[in-house]
Amino acid sequence: MSAVVDSHGHGHAHDYGDHHGGYGGIMRWITTTNHKDIGTLYLWFSFLMFCIGGIMAAVIRAELFSPGLQFVDPDFFNQLTTMHGLIMIFGAIMPAFVGFANWQIPMMIGAPDMAFARLNNWSFWLLPFAATLLVVSFLVPGGAPGVGWTMYAPLTVQMGMGMDFTIFAVHLLGMSSILGAINIITTILNLRAPGMTLLRMPLFVWTWLITAYLLLAVMPVLAGAVTMTLTDRHFGTTFFNAAGGGDAVLYQHIFWFFGHPEVYVVALPAFGVISQVIPAFSRKPLFGYASMVYATAAIAILSFIVWAHHMYTTGLPVTGQLFFMYATILIAVPTGVKVFNWVATMWKGSLSFETPMLFAMGFLFMFTLGGFTGLVLSIVPVDIQLQDTYYVVAHFHYVMVAGALFAAFAGIYFWLPKWTGRMYHETLGKIHFWLTLVFFNMIFFVQHFLGLAGMPRRIPDYPLMFETWNKISSLGAFGMGLAQLLFLYIVVKCIRSGAPAPQKPWEGADSLEWTHLPTPVPYHSFETPPVLH
Amino acid sequence: MNLEQANRRLSMRLAVIALGMFGFGFALVPFYNQICAALGVNSLTQRDSISNTQVDASRTVTIELDANARDLPWSFRPLVNHVQVHPGELATVEYEIVNQKSAPVTGQAVPSYGPQFAGEYFRKLECFCFTQQTLAAGETRRIPVTFVVDPKLPGDVNTITLSYTFFEVAGRGGKS
Numbered sequence: 005m006s007a008v009v010d011s012h013g014h015g016h017a018h019d020y021g022d023h024h025g026g027y028g029g030i031m032r033w034i035t036t037t038n039h040k041d042i043g044t045l046y047l048w049f050s051f052l053m054f055c056i057g058g059i060m061a062a063v064i065r066a067e068l069f070s071p072g073l074q075f076v077d078p079d080f081f082n083q084l085t086t087m088h089g090l091i092m093i094f095g096a097i098m099p100a101f102v103g104f105a106n107w108q109i110p111m112m113i114g115a116p117d118m119a120f121a122r123l124n125n126w127s128f129w130l131l132p133f134a135a136t137l138l139v140v141s142f143l144v145p146g147g148a149p150g151v152g153w154t155m156y157a158p159l160t161v162q163m164g165m166g167m168d169f170t171i172f173a174v175h176l177l178g179m180s181s182i183l184g185a186i187n188i189i190t191t192i193l194n195l196r197a198p199g200m201t202l203l204r205m206p207l208f209v210w211t212w213l214i215t216a217y218l219l220l221a222v223m224p225v226l227a228g229a230v231t232m233t234l235t236d237r238h239f240g241t242t243f244f245n246a247a248g249g250g251d252a253v254l255y256q257h258i259f260w261f262f263g264h265p266e267v268y269v270v271a272l273p274a275f276g277v278i279s280q281v282i283p284a285f286s287r288k289p290l291f292g293y294a295s296m297v298y299a300t301a302a303i304a305i306l307s308f309i310v311w312a313h314h315m316y317t318t319g320l321p322v323t324g325q326l327f328f329m330y331a332t333i334l335i336a337v338p339t340g341v342k343v344f345n346w347v348a349t350m351w352k353g354s355l356s357f358e359t360p361m362l363f364a365m366g367f368l369f370m371f372t373l374g375g376f377t378g379l380v381l382s383i384v385p386v387d388i389q390l391q392d393t394y395y396v397v398a399h400f401h402y403v404m405v406a407g408a409l410f411a412a413f414a415g416i417y418f419w420l421p422k423w424t425g426r427m428y429h430e431t432l433g434k435i436h437f438w439l440t441l442v443f444f445n446m447i448f449f450v451q452h453f454l455g456l457a458g459m460p461r462r463i464p465d466y467p468l469m470f471e472t473w474n475k476i477s478s479l480g481a482f483g484m485g486l487a488q489l490l491f492l493y494i495v496v497k498c499i500r501s502g503a504p505a506p507q508k509p510w511e512g513a514d515s516l517e518w519t520h521l522p523t524p525v526p527y528h529s530f531e532t533p534p535v536l537h
Numbered sequence: 538m539n540l541e542q543a544n545r546r547l548s549m550r551l552a553v554i555a556l557g558m559f560g561f562g563f564a565l566v567p568f569y570n571q572i573c574a575a576l577g578v579n580s581l582t583q584r585d586s587i588s589n590t591q592v593d594a595s596r597t598v599t600i601e602l603d604a605n606a607r608d609l610p611w612s613f614r615p616l617v618n619h620v621q622v623h624p625g626e627l628a629t630v631e632y633e634i635v636n637q638k639s640a641p642v643t644g645q646a647v648p649s650y651g652p653q654f655a656g657e658y659f660r661k662l663e664c665f666c667f668t669q670q671t672l673a674a675g676e677t678r679r680i681p682v683t684f685v686v687d688p689k690l691p692g693d694v695n696t697i698t699l700s701y702t703f704f705e706v707a708g709r710g711g712k713s
Contacts, residue, residue: 120544120548185551190544190547190551194544195540220558224562225558227559228560232566246647257565258562321578
């Protein structure tokens with residue numbers, strides 16, 4: 005992007021205007037069609053859900069602080085693990101990256117807004133209703149479903165009405181994601197500024213283009229799976245209900261056909277954020293840009309043929325186990341290409357370690373560790389031993405928390421100065437990083453040991469021998485929760501009273517929002533497309 | 538405006554992909570059944586074949602018989618609780634169903650085995666579970682199962698539990 009020329013100049017900044025549509029106050033946010041407003045809504049919504057899901061995690065860890073049953077009964081414990089998973093994945097992580105997409109994609113490709121501004125508003129406002137359905141399900145007779153976030157049949161066929169709430173919530177979440185994906189693809193393919201060819205797009209835009217296609221392909225399959233569950237429950241069909249010749253394993257196949265690409269729906273935008281942050285703080289262009297694009301596409305395609313590695317113990321024929329094992333191991337190749345490219349980007353760069361870079365480095369180390377435990381689990385005989393133990397819990401939290409969440413933090417600290425026009429407090433940001441990193445490892449590193457020793461997941465009680473590691477894990481969880489209050493404080497302090505940020509606070513940042521737009525970015529940007537060479 | 542048309546056309550195409558994938562989710566159901574049939578997994582209610590009928594008289598395996606009817610107005614029981622067979626030996630056991638309802642009812646039986654992997658070695662040559670059973674009001678019927686236990690059955694298995702559960706086939710009402 006270094007070849008772009010600033011055709012606007014800052015004297016024209018007043019052309020952008022700063023009006024917020026026809027409404028003020030709350031109606032501004034309900035009726036907004038501005039991609040920046042909607043991005044902000046997504047991000048705050050995601051933070052709220054992150055807190056709710058985090059409180060559930062804290063209760064789970066409080067119960068697991070000691071063996072025996074202390075605070076919650078097993079039924080409620082199951083409801084908590086279910087809702088923690090659903091809320092964190094569909095309520096916190098996915099909306100967070102859609103928030104980044106809304107803020108960044110139009111600015112990075114030189115577009116005035118998203119392609120379908122009203123649809124964008126609707127995509128967001130479906131989410132609060134879905135979240136309400138999920139949370140309210142705790143209050144209905146029978147409580148929330150205690151089936152696990154994977155919603156496996158036949159348990160789902162037997163649950164109370166909380167299950168129906170969850171099914172409709174998943175329908176709404178799916179609809180929101182599909183509409184968002186259509187919007188993002190159309191924006192990227194049709195609204196790029198002249199000269200912004202596909203292979204000149206920032207990598208964040210590329211990862212989102214591929215993610216949006218993934219969403220389009222798999223969210224409808226999940227919608228189908230929960231629809232079948234719904235008709236099994238109420239309309240006499242027997243897709244999964246063995247009482248009528250249905251097959252519960254069929255559900256797992258359909259679910260994981262969605263579920264594995266879903267992992268990459270979460271991970272690919274995180275890769276995109278990291279691919280913006282690391283070059284900026286290495287003061288070098290991204291190493292192997294084209295190979296990054298192809299690796300991302302390869303991961304996305306491979307993600308469709310590995311789903312049954314979640315199901316090694318369901319009685320899969322050996323040939324099937326071998327196929328899915330090799331296919332899964334194959335994914336390590338494009339993922340390795342990405343990791344090595346990030347490392348090569350830093351090689352001989354003039355590095356500096358501001359908070360976004362710290363989170364990116366944390367991502368690089370921790371996500372790679374999560375990838376390695378994933379490789380361990382991909383091996384059939386090992387997985388049969390470790391299936392449904394805390395080793396699996398540790399593995400996917402390394403990928404989801406140290407992967408996706410760390411990337412989201414990196415992105416927030418990276419772009420917050422651009423969005424708000426104010427700098428965050430650097431020292432507090434660094435403290436937030438170190439607290440998060442230490443407490444994160446305290447929670448999840450020890451869970452590898454618990455899993456290897458045979459502690460099963462989703463059980464509120466455990467034998468005495470697991471007590472020490474569980475205590476450490478629980479203490480880490482409480483610390484990690486408190487550290488996020490510091491994050492909230494840093495963000496609020498930045499928005500209200502941070503020092504004014506320069507146009508380009510990061511020396512090495514080179515995408516359009518840094519080089520062509522003033523800080524803070526105006527409410528309407530690129531109403532005439534920038535000229536690129 | 539040209540861009541608006543291009544946007545609309547692209548979004549329609551993407552919406553068609555989304556709808557298609559929703560249908561694909563449902564298409565996985567018959568696809569799954571076909572794959573299972575082709576690979577010979579999950580074939581609980583299919584007729585098995587056995588080639589090596591050498592009787593291994595040195596071993597005796599106890600077959601325990603269990604019978605359940607779920608949400609079905611039938612009484613369903615085996616005539617004996619257990620039989621002793623040699624691996625490779627052809628054996629037949631009989632069950633009795635009584636329809637206690639004053640209307641015809643159709644049911645389908647599904648077998649399961651304990652230990653689970655023993656199912657692989659339990660070859661059913663004739664079974665009432667291969668077809669749906671329709672009983673007239675108050676009818677009593679004796680139904681057989683003919684089977685061979687494969688001599689390849691692992692040596693540490695001395696007992697196999699064969700458990701049948703009858704489910705009502707909804708909506709058939711004896712019209713099969």
